[in-house]
Amino acid sequence: MTELTLQKDAALAAIADAASLEALDEQRVAALGKKGWVSLALKTLGQMSPEQRQEAAPAIQAVRAEIASAIEAKKAALEAAELESQLASETLDLTLPAPVRPQGSVHPVSQVMDELAEIFADLGFAVATGPEIEDDWHNFTALNMDESHPARAMHDTFYFPDAVPDGGQPASSSEALGQKKMLLRTHTSPVQIRSMKEQGAPIRLIAPGRVYRSDSDATHTPMFHQVEGLVVDRDIHLGHLKWTLETFFKAFFEREDITLRLRPSYFPFTEPSVEVDVGYSNEGNRRVVGGHGDAEGHDWMELGGSGMVNRRVLEMAGVDPDEYQGFAFGLGIDRIAMLKYGMNDLRAFFDGDPRWLSHYGFGAVDQPTLSAGVGAPS
Numbered sequence: 001m002t003e004l005t006l007q008k009d010a011a012l013a014a015i016a017d018a019a020s021l022e023a024l025d026e027q028r029v030a031a032l033g034k035k036g037w038v039s040l041a042l043k044t045l046g047q048m049s050p051e052q053r054q055e056a057a058p059a060i061q062a063v064r065a066e067i068a069s070a071i072e073a074k075k076a077a078l079e080a081a082e083l084e085s086q087l088a089s090e091t092l093d094l095t096l097p098a099p100v101r102p103q104g105s106v107h108p109v110s111q112v113m114d115e116l117a118e119i120f121a122d123l124g125f126a127v128a129t130g131p132e133i134e135d136d137w138h139n140f141t142a143l144n145m146d147e148s149h150p151a152r153a154m155h156d157t158f159y160f161p162d163a164v165p166d167g168g169q170p171a172s173s174s175e176a177l178g179q180k181k182m183l184l185r186t187h188t189s190p191v192q193i194r195s196m197k198e199q200g201a202p203i204r205l206i207a208p209g210r211v212y213r214s215d216s217d218a219t220h221t222p223m224f225h226q227v228e229g230l231v232v233d234r235d236i237h238l239g240h241l242k243w244t245l246e247t248f249f250k251a252f253f254e255r256e257d258i259t260l261r262l263r264p265s266y267f268p269f270t271e272p273s274v275e276v277d278v279g280y281s282n283e284g285n286r287r288v289v290g291g292h293g294d295a296e297g298h299d300w301m302e303l304g305g306s307g308m309v310n311r312r313v314l315e316m317a318g319v320d321p322d323e324y325q326g327f328a329f330g331l332g333i334d335r336i337a338m339l340k341y342g343m344n345d346l347r348a349f350f351d352g353d354p355r356w357l358s359h360y361g362f363g364a365v366d367q368p369t370l371s372a373g374v375g376a377p378s
């Protein structure tokens, strides 16, 4: 047994000295592996007399257990040390600037949407959304344009094909099936209806989003962006609309000399209706907002439609028009982006050309804030 004790002491010393998990595993194989000295010692039990075995077996088993638990303990210690040194070598100083410029850039339309939300939030407006696949009741009928209304034709609508009942004949129209016609919304105004039906009055919101019309030239694209504004409360009048738009445009264009022209117009869902134009001048081939549109070297650009919400629309959205009045506006986001950031062709907005984006895009981590000026840092 002395030999076994000597072997055990040598093995325990080697285990304690093992500098790595590999070195430790070598010790495990040398002692406990199939041909290891502990395993060989166990095999000798078969050749012993019962008396000898009774004495030797517990001693060998005790050595075996001692070696196994020493290996286990050393393994845990080596693993903890390895983790420690990995953590020490991988420290990250979060206060250091990012080593590489973040990839990608923010599209001017997304930037302008963030700017809108920031400015209107300061005026107490919430942000609402609605579906881009809309039914014709929300897009037209509830906005005081019933099926025969001529204004529907002005919207160049993309309709979905009529639904066909399972195994049945195609119906001449969805209406005949008692279904609503589905379409790609032509403006953000249906969000007015959805929000009033959901929340009732008073209400104060903007609803930015994509809209679709079959239309394309330098200032018209088949998909473009609008922001709807809606305020419904007691004693609301046209003066509130004008002040809101002026305050918004001054903050958005970051200049005080903004002149708005409210031109009498017609929308079935507002009464009276006014179109909103802004004065600008041409500098080179760039339009610069500011000044009176009738002044020398100046002109007007139409940015959107607006007016007092028609009482029939309030009724259809479940709001009592004798108690509440409201104003609404719808602005072309792409147009105001062009005017602020100096692009002259709207179609390039949606070409996905990386050169255009790297020229007109905004830093991926910049957030517009009122305190820093809503425009991106120059």
Ligand code: FA5
Pocket (backbone or CB within 6 Å): 186, 187, 188, 189, 213, 215, 216, 219, 220, 221, 222, 223, 224, 225, 226, 228, 267, 270, 302, 303, 304, 305, 306, 307, 328, 329, 330, 331, 332, 333, 334, 335, 346
């Ligand atoms: C409307 O869409 C009304 N819903 C706006 C409104 C809302 C009026 C609330 C009253 C109350 P209009 O069709 O004029 O109105 O479009 C509004 C703005 O969207 C336009 O002034 C223009 O800036 C922009 N716009 C219209 N068509 C296009 C297009 N194809 N491409 C880019 N911008 C467009």
